Amino acid sequence: MSKNIADKIKKLRLKNNMSQKDFGALIGISDRAVSKWENGLSNPSAQNLIAISKIFNVPVDYFSESVSVKNDIVKAVGMESLTELYKTGRGPSSSHTIGPEKACIAFKNRNQNAEYFKVVLFGSLAKTGKGHGTDVVIEKTFAPINCNVEFNYTETDIKHPNTMDLYAYEKERLVDRLRVYSVGGGSIAFDDVEIEKPERIYSFDKFSDIAKYCKENDLRLYEYVEQTENNCFYEYMLNVWQAMKRSIFNGLNDEGILPGGLEVQKKAKSLFDSQHIDESAETRENRMVCSYAFAVSEQNASGETIVTAPTCGAAGVLPAVLYYQQQKHKFSDDKIIKALETAGLIGNLIKTNASISGAECGCQAEIGSACAMASAALAELFGLSIDKIEYAAEIAIEHHLGLTCDPICGLVQIPCIERNAVAAMRAINAVNLASFLWNTRKISFDRVVQTMKETGHDLSSSYKETSEAGLARIKL
Numbered sequence: 110m111s112k113n114i115a116d117k118i119k120k121l122r123l124k125n126n127m128s129q130k131d132f133g134a135l136i137g138i139s140d141r142a143v144s145k146w147e148n149g150l151s152n153p154s155a156q157n158l159i160a161i162s163k164i165f166n167v168p169v170d171y172f173s174e175s176v177s178v179k180n181d182i183v184k185a186v187g188m189e190s191l192t193e194l195y196k197t198g199r200g201p202s203s204s205h206t207i208g209p210e211k212a213c214i215a216f217k218n219r220n221q222n223a224e225y226f227k228v229v230l231f232g233s234l235a236k237t238g239k240g241h242g243t244d245v246v247i248e249k250t251f252a253p254i255n256c257n258v259e260f261n262y263t264e265t266d267i268k269h270p271n272t273m274d275l276y277a278y279e280k281e282r283l284v285d286r287l288r289v290y291s292v293g294g295g296s297i298a299f300d301d302v303e304i305e306k307p308e309r310i311y312s313f314d315k316f317s318d319i320a321k322y323c324k325e326n327d328l329r330l331y332e333y334v335e336q337t338e339n340n341c342f343y344e345y346m347l348n349v350w351q352a353m354k355r356s357i358f359n360g361l362n363d364e365g366i367l368p369g370g371l372e373v374q375k376k377a378k379s380l381f382d383s384q385h386i387d388e389s390a391e392t393r394e395n396r397m398v399c400s401y402a403f404a405v406s407e408q409n410a411s412g413e414t415i416v417t418a419p420t421c422g423a424a425g426v427l428p429a430v431l432y433y434q435q436q437k438h439k440f441s442d443d444k445i446i447k448a449l450e451t452a453g454l455i456g457n458l459i460k461t462n463a464s465i466s467g468a469e470c471g472c473q474a475e476i477g478s479a480c481a482m483a484s485a486a487l488a489e490l491f492g493l494s495i496d497k498i499e500y501a502a503e504i505a506i507e508h509h510l511g512l513t514c515d516p517i518c519g520l521v522q523i524p525c526i527e528r529n530a531v532a533a534m535r536a537i538n539a540v541n542l543a544s545f546l547w548n549t550r551k552i553s554f555d556r557v558v559q560t561m562k563e564t565g566h567d568l569s570s571s572y573k574e575t576s577e578a579g580l581a582r583i584k585l
């Protein structure tokens with residue numbers, strides 16, 4: 110953050126005899142977050158700057174010497190926590206399964222004596238909930254207690270397109286009711302609480318700025334992440350990695366047909382168990398990495414637990430690459446977490462400056478982003494320089510540009526599952542290329558992210574998760 114803003118905030122707080130804790134309480138943030146602002150380690154959002162100006166009765170442009178604020182005071186700068194990117198929950202959709210699952214867990218916990226539950230889905234949750242398995246995830250979450258899921262297709266007077274009502278009953282009597290909104294990315298909000306965007310805790314939102322800062326301060330990218338996130342972050346990431354490994358393990362031990370009616374067979378286990386008649390080390394590597402990617406993606410398609418990386422549909426790419434490397438080189442979990450943090454930074458930059466949503470920018474935004482994250486993670490595991498990490502992530506996005514989102518029947522199965530496996534192999538390829546050719550590159554990571562965004566907006570909506578064109582038109 111601008112040293113100037115940091116100094117001004119501190120000066121105003123001290124002039125008003127406020128502790129960091131009291132000042133933070135007025136804004137709704139911790140004293141640690143205030144300390145980070147005052148030390149220039151993170152940025153107040155534009156909304157927070159407006160709140161600060163009100164508290165101290167100064168005009169908003171009092172802070173306007175910062176370039177980012179001067180141009181557009183309401184334009185948010187920086188990035189959200191990586192905890193908003195990596196979310197653990199049931200697939201296949203963060204808004205249609207992870208969010209509702211979270212709501213049901215909270216509701217079940219506060220109604221421990223309930224004899225049965227009822228959930229009514231509205232808006233998009235009602236219209237596309239069947240295809241995404243929202244009802245199945247809700248029933249699984251309440252199990253062994255019975256839950257009746259209803260789809261209300263007619264109610265339009267709702268505050269958010271993904272709305273759900275939850276009811277709890279004891280002895281035929283309604284004992285609790287809650288309206289919940291699944292507001293995207295696995296986050297939920299409640300009826301009388303205003304839906305707020307998470308705070309932007311990262312001071313930079315361009316790779317070039319982060320790279321410059323890291324080089325000046327002799328930091329690896331993951332160290333910038335650790336410097337910015339809070340004290341519980343390491344434990345959070347450890348849980349993320351454990352959940353990723355569990356999804357691989359469960360997927361490799363699962364067989365049968367995926368739900369949804371396409372009769373798609375689960376293939377992770379057979380891929381893992383097969384052996385080429387004359388298997389080379391390269392063939393084996395390909396088979397192992399792909400079987401891990403299939404394992405996670407099939408768990409996702411089955412409504413089982415995965416970690417968004419950056420989304421449910423692309424959840425298999427990053428764990429497949431990292432798990433293979435951990436098996437091969439015996440990397441410690443600690444080293445893998447540093448790689449995950451590096452990958453998270455890449456995913457966060459794409460999420461902030463373009464999109465990670467297939468519905469917004471096509472599959473390039475989901476699988477392309479996952480491939481870039483996996484490339485960066487692998488490059489970090491190998492201890493490559495920041496420039497090489499950047500080049501690897503740039504290559505990964507560049508060769509997914511224009512990729513359409515056209516899943517058959519709207520199910521996250523064909524082409525999604527294979528696409529995870531292919532992207533995992535591409536990530537390995539991108540790192541190899543980057544490690545040899547990095548000093549010949551012409552295109553920056555920031556530029557390719559911008560191009561991905563423009564390409565995504567130019568794509569016809571038929572190719573953006575609407576099932577209207579491409580592979581989605583094939584009748585099976």
Ligand code: SF4
Binds near residue numbers: 521
């Ligand atoms: S095709 Fe669409 S649903 Fe499937 S992984 Fe790509 S973006 Fe996700």
